[in-house]
Amino acid sequence: MSACSYKPQLHSSLQHRNTGLEAGQLEKHGLAFMTPATVTGQEEDKQSLALIFSDVVIKKMPGVHCVTLQETLSAINRGELTDEYKQMYQNYSTSGIFARESLQKVGEVAGARYVIQLNLADFGRRTEKRWGIAGIRVFATKTTHIRLFMQIWDSQEGNIVWEGSHELSHAYDTVQERPVTFQKVVEESASALLDQIPQLPQKGVAK
Numbered sequence: 001m002s003a004c005s006y007k008p009q010l011h012s013s014l015q016h017r018n019t020g021l022e023a024g025q026l027e028k029h030g031l032a033f034m035t036p037a038t039v040t041g042q043e044e045d046k047q048s049l050a051l052i053f054s055d056v057v058i059k060k061m062p063g064v065h066c067v068t069l070q071e072t073l074s075a076i077n078r079g080e081l082t083d084e085y086k087q088m089y090q091n092y093s094t095s096g097i098f099a100r101e102s103l104q105k106v107g108e109v110a111g112a113r114y115v116i117q118l119n120l121a122d123f124g125r126r127t128e129k130r131w132g133i134a135g136i137r138v139f140a141t142k143t144t145h146i147r148l149f150m151q152i153w154d155s156q157e158g159n160i161v162w163e164g165s166h167e168l169s170h171a172y173d174t175v176q177e178r179p180v181t182f183q184k185v186v187e188e189s190a191s192a193l194l195d196q197i198p199q200l201p202q203k204g205v206a207k
Contacts, residue, residue, distance in 0.1 A: 100158030107155025
């Protein structure tokens with residue numbers, strides 16, 4: 001039997017709510033990334049999550065000025081807001097609320113009115129081995145699962161203007177060892193969420 005993989009099975013669930021974001025607002029005022037939140041045990045994925053997601057924003061929303069997490073944190077440090085940002089973030093982790101005054105300062109130093117907050121609610125991989133005659137493995141089912149929550153805040157008003165969640169399960173049968181990567185499922189989840197955000201039509205692209 002040759003080394004091969006079979007057609008993947010995708011299971012996806014998407015929810016979103018627009019509470020005040022109009023088409024053209026992100027293009028006009030920009031979008032800055034803040035430090036993502038994660039479940040316990042996935043803290044090391046915060047930087048990767050923001051990096052991968054911001055790359056998708058840049059590709060899918062070329063008309064939006066995107067301030068990456070690295071750029072936001074650098075601006076916060078230059079603006080001497082490190083302690084205030086840390087306190088704002090800690091308060092959010094327990095209350096789900098960003099203090100308006102602190103959020104305004106973050107938006108100002110980052111140069112974007114809107115800020116994006118990601119929450120990696122779940123991520124995991126599983127492999128189920130299947131064996132053939134005499135204990136020889138024929139193939140394995142590899143499954144990667146992600147649940148991602150996203151909010152867009154208006155830093156001037158202190159309001160949540162858009163939020164959405166996406167859950168994706170990516171499974172396939174293979175005889176190879178290569179798993180579905182964290183980058184791949186984040187890219188797919190990011191793309192699904194961004195497709196729901198109001199945008200101005202891109203030039204040369206039919207509505």
